[in-house]
Amino acid sequence: MANIELQGLVKSYGKTMAVHGIDLDIADGEFVVLVGPSGCGKSTTLRMIAGLEDITDGTLRIGGEVVNEREPKQRNIAMVFQNYAIYPHLSVGQNIGFGLYTARLSKAEKDQRILATAKILGMEDLLKRRPAELSGGQRQRVAIGRAMVRDPVAFLFDEPLSNLDAQLRAQMRIEIKRLHQRLGTTIVYVTHDQIEAMTMADKIVVMRDGRILQVGTPTDLYENPVDVFTARFIGSPSxxxxxxxxxxxxLTATGATVAGLESGRAIGDVLIGVRPHDLVVGEAGAPGLSLSGAVTAVEPLGSETLVHLDIAGTEVIATAPGKLVPKVGGTITAAAPPGSLYLFDAATEQSLGRL
Known part of the structure; x- marks a missing residue:
């Protein structure tokens, strides 16, 4: 296991800068997720850690040692890709053990490692099967097993679940999290799916345009976003x-009633943020934020209903009890209490705190 340190890490392609001098410390045994939209630099950062991309500037340390010039095989890390990258003509056991091909181990030692890895992944009965006989989730476990068998100091995952259906993704999230808890190895995981980030990470790194916007625990980012982008990216619905x-x-709001709240200072145009689960359909009048508007769509989810409202030209999403399904075109009111609201500067989009 090892800690990973990024100091002023830069990646440029000619005159185009993909990663802008980022700093990040990943502790030994930590599960860190890099999250952000496509093109934000998260996969490029992961590939620099792996040694698959040259570092334009800055310093990368793994286990306290500078590895900028080291080849990927010299870094003792393992990478799991989006497309599995397993060999169709080899059995499960041969695929898992492929990374040991050049290792100076006896056949018995290699077989022992392969079996031990397969047992951890619950695949000891599948070692003789070919990839074509496996499900998508089983193929992903084979790819993870091939990384595990080498006993690396860190695992790098590049959107490993994006090719799976929703049910398999949920299952594999739990399996990877349990694997981390069992092995305690450092993991750096890249995804554009904020649900994966929230459910798996010890620490989330939000990236945009090659820069790090915020680093923190899932709860930190959900409760205290530093800007509008992070606030809307973390949490579902946005x-x-x-x-x-x-x-x-x-404090006043367009198309809304604000009662019992104080902005605290004269700052001009603002954005008032409220999460859909805090904006509840019902009677207004209590202190907080109250919105009335026309229902444009409803999404019954069983335990609750998401209600889309047009508030003076702004679309918002509120929550109603599952048995309440408002009619599209009707007018309803939703309210959020003090303590559940966020304030952002409209010009800079930076957080001004909670209300």
Whole structure:
């Protein structure tokens, strides 16, 4: 196992800068998820750690040693790719043991490692099968097993679940998390799926345009986003944003009623953020934020219903009890209490704190 340190890491392709001098410390045994939209630099960062991309500038340390110039095989890390990259003509056991092909181990030692790895993954009865006989989740476990068998100091995962259906993704999330808890090995995991990030990570790194916006635990990022992008990217459905104005201790919002709240300072145009699960369909009048608008769509989910509203031209999503399904075209009111609201500067989109 090993810690990984990124200091001023830069990646440029000619005049185009893909990663802008990022700094990040990943502790020994930590499960860190790099998350962000396509093109944000997360996979490029992972490939620099792996040695698959040259580092333009900055320093990369693994286990306290500078590895900028080391070949991938010299870094003692293992990478699991999106497309599995397993060999169809080899058995499960041969695929898992492929990384031991050049290792100076006896056949008995190699077989022992392969069997031990297969047992951890629950695949000891599948060692003689070919990949064509496996499900998507089983193939992904084979790819993970091939990385595990080498006993690396860190695992790198590059969107490993994106080719699986929703049910298999949920299952594999749990399996990878349990694997990490069992092995305690450092994991750096890249995804654009914030649900994967929230459910798996010890620490999440939110990236955008080759820069790190915020680093923290899933709870930190959900409860205290530093800007609008992070606030909307973390959490599903995304946070609602209602335009408003703050003048001294007076806060007003377009198409909304604000009661019992103080902005705290004169700052002009703002965005008031509220998560859909905090914006509940029902009677208004209590302190907090109250919105009334036309229902544009409903999404019954069983235990709750997501209600889409048009509030003075701004679409917001509110939550109603599962048995309540408002009619499209009707007008309803939803309210959020103090303590559940966020304030952002409309110009910079930076957080101004909670309300």
């Amino acid at each position: 946070m609602n944003l209602v335009p408003g104005k703050a003048a001294g201790n007076t």
